[in-house]
Structure formats: structure tokens, C-alpha cells
């Protein structure tokens with residue numbers, strides 16, 4: 001049997017450009033910096049992580065499908081697909097795992113098209129507006145959900 005990863009941390013389109021992309025909104029840290037922060041936090045909690053990013057909706061769906069058997073919980077920053085993707089909502093439903101939705105910015109304080117999320121209805125909870133620190137909060141939250149299962 002393949003050993004499960006505890007937490008899949010999945011990042012959607014344009015998040016590979018963190019640090020360069022609108023730093024006043026998304027911060028100066030790169031995605032690599034964020035991944036290191038996540039690894040440190042997960043290690044402290046004795047949890048393993050699989051940290052991924054894709055610019056492609058279908059690839060995100062495939063990664064979520066695989067998580068059904070390979071992970072115990074999902075943290076997802078779906079980026080722009082938050083506001084458009086029925087496919088990602090469907091994949092998260094079929095994964096049957098605890099889900100934490102995560103955003104660096106607070107989409108509710110931004111343009112109206114960012115106010116709707118297709119992911120929120122299938123998430124246990126949402127963390128937004130805390131920049132990269134939100135990843136730490138999300139790891140703590142998902143660890144609690146995994147432990148209580």
C-alpha cells in the first residue's frame with residue numbers, strides 16, 4: 001500500500017508568480033518561500049505535505065481526484081478558478097476529504113466578481129486576507145480536522 005500524504009496543499013493559476021504579481025495585494029514572498037513556511041509548520045505538527053501548483057483547471061481536477069486515495073485533507077487556493085470552476089467543486093466533493101479554502105487577499109473586499117466562490121460550499125472553512133500567514137493558519141486548521149476524524 002502507498003503511504004498517504006497528510007495534507008495536499010494545492011495552488012491554482014498565477015500563484016507561481018507570487019512575489020512578482022501585484023505584490024501590494026499578494027505580498028513579496030515567492031511561492032517557494034510559502035512552500036518552505038508550510039514545510040516548517042507541517043514538520044512541527046508531524047504532518048507530511050504535498051505542495052503543488054498548476055495553471056490548468058484539468059490538472060487541478062486530476063490532482064484532487066488522486067488525493068481521494070493519497071491524502072487525508074486538502075488546503076486549496078484555487079485562485080481565479082475559485083470564482084468560475086464547477087469542475088473543481090465537483091472534484092472536491094468526490095474526494096470526500098476535509099477541505100480548507102484559502103486566499104492570500106480578502107476577495108470579499110475586492111471586485112464583485114470575486115465575491116462568489118464555487119469552493120466555499122464544499123469547504124469546512126475559509127481563511128482569507130492574512131497573506132502568506134494564511135497558509136500557516138490553514139495547516140493548523142486542517143491538522144485539527146484530520147485529527148478529529
Ligand code: DQA
Nearest residue numbers: 078079080103104105107114
Ligand atoms: C486569490 C484571490 C483570487 O480572487 C485571485 O483570482 C487569485 C488569488 C488569493 O489568494 O487572494 O488569483 O485566490
